[in-house]
Amino acid sequence: MGVALFERDNRSVALTQAGRRFRGFAEDTLASWEDLKHDVRQAPTELAGQIRIYxxxxxxxxFMPELLTRFRKSFPNIEVILETGDVAQALQQVAEQEIDIAVAPLPDHLPNQMEFLSLLKTPLQFIGPTVDCPVSRMLNETPVNWRQLPLVISEYGLTxxxxxxxxxxxxxxPRVYAQVAGHEAIVGMVGLGFGVGLVPQLVLENxxxxxxxxxxPVxxxxxxxxxGLCTLHxxxxxxxxxxxWQIAQTTSVEHPGN
Incomplete structure (x- = not known):
């Protein structure tokens, strides 16, 4: 193209303005190509290909098995590639088009280029250990001294x-004991008596x-x-x-705390 698409130094690589425009052009071209391929199919039951979900x-x-089962029955020729990971990375995965759809909590400010479909609501609960340990004894005090409690917290993200x-x-x-990736890790460390944490009730119940x-209680x-589900417009x-998306809109999701 005769212009630089990347700016590079010893530590990083970044797109130039021309590079960002070219990336958008390439993404639109690929999306149009996928549309063309699927438009020639005559019936929804003939849909085929891969869909990546995070x-x-x-x-x-x-709650995803119910949704995936309905989707599989309606569209048996579509291969679902399910990737699991830290929910804090979900929207970034969508934005970078590493996946097609992510399951994630609605952020305080949804990026303009993203679409969101609510599936369920779940409370955020402070949790502590039941085993006899210094943390449990601190929680038995009235009132609880939050300044002294060791916290196991998420590294980043909405939680x-x-x-x-x-x-x-x-x-x-806060007195931070550890920063971890993923709510499941928080539950594990709290259960072993390392501190208290904040997690969705959905995670705790499962x-x-x-x-x-x-x-x-606080x-x-x-x-x-x-x-809910999140994808780019x-x-x-x-x-x-x-x-x-249409299957999800007509699926009643069973979950705790609702």
């Missing part, structure tokens, strides 16, 4: 943001560690999660993504 481990065995907001509202400077966990409560033009 969700947490908890979502993969709690971390909601936790920081709550602590600030209470004037508490955890094999739940018998080792107690919920810590006022005010932390704002709940609105969990332009991906809704893809018949496979549109088909999955």
């Amino acid at each position: 969700c947490t481990v908890t979502a993969s065995y709690s 971390r943001k909601r936790l920081d907001q709550w602590l600030r509202s209470q004037g508490v400077k 955890s094999p560690m739940k018998e080792r966990i107690r919920v810590i 006022k005010p409560q932390v704002r709940p999660f609105d969990v 332009r991906r809704m033009q893809d018949p496979l993504v549109k088909a999955f």
Whole structure:
């Protein structure tokens, strides 16, 4: 093209303005090509190809099986590639087009280029251990001294943001024991007595560690999660993504805490 598409140094590579325009052109061209391929098919039941979905481990065995089963029955020729990981990375995966659809909580500010479909709401709960340990004894005090409690927290993401907001509202400077990736890891460390944490009730109810966990009632409560599907607006033009979206719109998801 006769212009630089990347700026590069010893530590990083970034797209130039021309590179960003070319990337958008390439994405639009690929999307148009997919549309053309699928438009020549005469019936929805003939849809075929791959769809990439990202969700947490908890979502993969709690409410997603019902949705995936319905989708599979309606569109048996579509291969579902399910990737699991930290929910804090879900929207980034969508934005970078590493996946087609992500299961994620609705952020405080949804990016303009993204579409969101609500599936369920789940409370965020403070949790502590039931085993006899220093943390349990601290939780038995009245009132609980939040300034002294060791916290197991998310490295980043919406849970971390909601936790920081709550602590600030209470004037508490947290004593952080560990920062981990994923709610499941928080439940595990709390259950072993390392500290207290904040996780969605959906994760707690489906955890094999739940018998080792107690919920810590707090006022005010932390704002709940609105969990749903997220994709780029332009991906809704893809018949496979549109088909999955339509199945989700007509599926009643069973979940705890609703």
